[in-house]
Amino acid sequence: MKKATACVHSGNANHNPAHGLNTPIYTSSAFGYLDTAENIYPRYYNTPNQEVVINKLCALEQGEAGLLFGSGMAAISTTMLALLQSGDHVVLQRDLYGGTHHLVTTELGRAGISYTLVDEPTVANLEAALQTSTKLVYIETPSNPLLKITNITEVSDWAQQNQIISIIDNTFASPINQNPITLGVDVVIHSGTKYLGGHSDLCFGAVITSQKLRDRIHATAINLGGSVNAATCALIERSLKTLSLRVKQQNANAQAIAEFLQQHPGVEKVYYPGLPDHDGHEIAQQQMQGFGGMLSFEPAVDGSDGAEQLMRQLKIITPAISLGGVESLICAPAKTSHIKLSPEERQQVGVSDELLRISVGIEDTEDLLEDLKQALAATVAAQLA
Numbered sequence: 001m002k003k004a005t006a007c008v009h010s011g012n013a014n015h016n017p018a019h020g021l022n023t024p025i026y027t028s029s030a031f032g033y034l035d036t037a038e039n040i041y042p043r044y045y046n047t048p049n050q051e052v053v054i055n056k057l058c059a060l061e062q063g064e065a066g067l068l069f070g071s072g073m074a075a076i077s078t079t080m081l082a083l084l085q086s087g088d089h090v091v092l093q094r095d096l097y098g099g100t101h102h103l104v105t106t107e108l109g110r111a112g113i114s115y116t117l118v119d120e121p122t123v124a125n126l127e128a129a130l131q132t133s134t135k136l137v138y139i140e141t142p143s144n145p146l147l148k149i150t151n152i153t154e155v156s157d158w159a160q161q162n163q164i165i166s167i168i169d170n171t172f173a174s175p176i177n178q179n180p181i182t183l184g185v186d187v188v189i190h191s192g193t194k195y196l197g198g199h200s201d202l203c204f205g206a207v208i209t210s211q212k213l214r215d216r217i218h219a220t221a222i223n224l225g226g227s228v229n230a231a232t233c234a235l236i237e238r239s240l241k242t243l244s245l246r247v248k249q250q251n252a253n254a255q256a257i258a259e260f261l262q263q264h265p266g267v268e269k270v271y272y273p274g275l276p277d278h279d280g281h282e283i284a285q286q287q288m289q290g291f292g293g294m295l296s297f298e299p300a301v302d303g304s305d306g307a308e309q310l311m312r313q314l315k316i317i318t319p320a321i322s323l324g325g326v327e328s329l330i331c332a333p334a335k336t337s338h339i340k341l342s343p344e345e346r347q348q349v350g351v352s353d354e355l356l357r358i359s360v361g362i363e364d365t366e367d368l369l370e371d372l373k374q375a376l377a378a379t380v381a382a383q384l385a
């Protein structure tokens with residue numbers, strides 16, 4: 001099955017006595033055990049509704065097995081705690097999702113786990129960070145908010161050579177645009193809250209991997225207890241049916257917006273993997289099937305106030321945190337994801353006060369371009385004069 005077909009048909013359960021097309025919602029937290037192969041319980045991650053969703057995600061990511069969690073952070077923290085123990089070392093790319101960065105810097109040390117953050121996960125930088133106790137390498141590509149591209153195969157090959165488990169946070173790309181398991185990565189993690197849910201109304205996470213690693217993560221997941229209930233699973237299942245459709249429109253809209261912004265005299269810089277002059281464009285072309293719905297740009301406005309004025313002029317694109325939904329959202333990373341960094345640190349990682357990030361939705365392209373055009377005209381006029 002190709003992806004759009006897999007979104008609709010893969011994983012669907014066939015245990016429906018009334019022959020309804022959709023999976024019934026099993027509201028039970030108590031299941032009979034005399035005639036089942038294993039004991040079923042929500043926190044054992046094996047209820048029918050959990051399994052339908054996980055099977056669909058495995059088909060989309062081409063993984064053997066997986067687990068569904070109550071949030072992206074539950075997926076990330078459980079995976080790390082399952083695969084690491086006191087005395088171990090982990091190498092991570094520095095450009096991490098803020099919550100992951102906070103998890104690593106506040107929790108790992110307390111568990112006796114050390115870590116090294118590398119600026120760019122090239123083989124040379126990974127090699128320099130490698131210790132005899134290194135057990136994991138963890139990357140995110142495209143990264144937030146500058147859409148930096150990491151060469152996935154380079155990292156997974158290096159991990160295999162050194163017998164280290166490789167993990168990728170594939171949230172920004174979604175399984176429609178990037179399938180890291182086919183590129184040799186061991187564990188794929190998603191914040192399903194974003195593209196998989198896609199309507200800004202669900203919070204969940206997922207891990208897709210081999211059966212062997214799934215079983216290792218599962219053992220800890222039962223102890224940590226970050227499972228999802230059946231009603232949410234049914235909404236996730238419905239959301240996944242339109243994932244391919246949504247992401248394709250988001251890709252197309254983002255490409256059009258990036259190209260529009262790049263030629264606009266009131267915009268100084270655009271960050272989007274689909275632009276030929278974006279750093280890493282060629283690698284993105286090799287490892288992605290679409291360039292995604294996330295982009296950032298620097299308008300010719302003055303500081304945070306100028307960026308805010310521009311956002312307030314927009315009529316369709318909505319200033320809000322989070323991403324991946326059907327509606328286009330905009331935010332200033334300096335005031336949201338990177339607010340805890342000092343101005344110097346922000347400068348170091350390339351997040352200026354003027355930088356704006358758009359999570360492109362599925363609206364009509366022309367309406368989004370028109371919205372940006374009028375907002376830029378109202379705010380960068382002084383700079384253009």
Ligand SMILES: *Cc1c(COP(=O)(O)O)cnc(C)c1O
Pocket residue numbers: 071072073074097099100140144169171172191192193194203204205
């Ligand atoms: C949102 C996000 C997370 C965390 O997911 P939650 O569902 O909010 O726990 C992790 N990684 C990335 C890239 C994200 O965007």
